[in-house]
Amino acid sequence: MKVAYVFSTSGHTASYKLGQMILPQLEKGGHGAEVVGMMFFDDNTYLLRKGDPMGERLAKLAKEKGILLMMCDSCALERGLAEGAPHPGKCVTRGTVEGVQVGCFPDLYAALASNPPDYIITL
Secondary structure (H helix, E strand, O other), X not given: OEEEEEEOOOOOHHHHHHHHHHHHHHHHOOOOOEEEEEEEOHXXXXXXXXXXXXXXXXXXXXXXXXXXXXXXXXXXXXXXXEEEOOOOOOEEEOOEOOOOEEXXXXXXXXXXXXXXXXXXEEO
């Protein structure tokens, strides 16, 4: 089973659920599903800053396992993690961990088209 995660809830959603549950399971090979992508919204984008310990672990894992890491273009622009203009495709990352993409839902769908998830889980 393939899944994609959307981290949209404010607060400690990504730092707790991803950092304390999902990421350790993925690193140990015991998550139970193949993760094909993760989309980050609002303050959850901060985890993808270059030098963030959890973001660096996530980037390494994403590279090894082919997991898409994407953050909302408008959210990234607002937080200084991208430059340019929001959708369509006029935005690039700035100061993020390696491999992160930035975009909107059409970009997410296009990026996952070659390896679509069976389920999308919003946290």
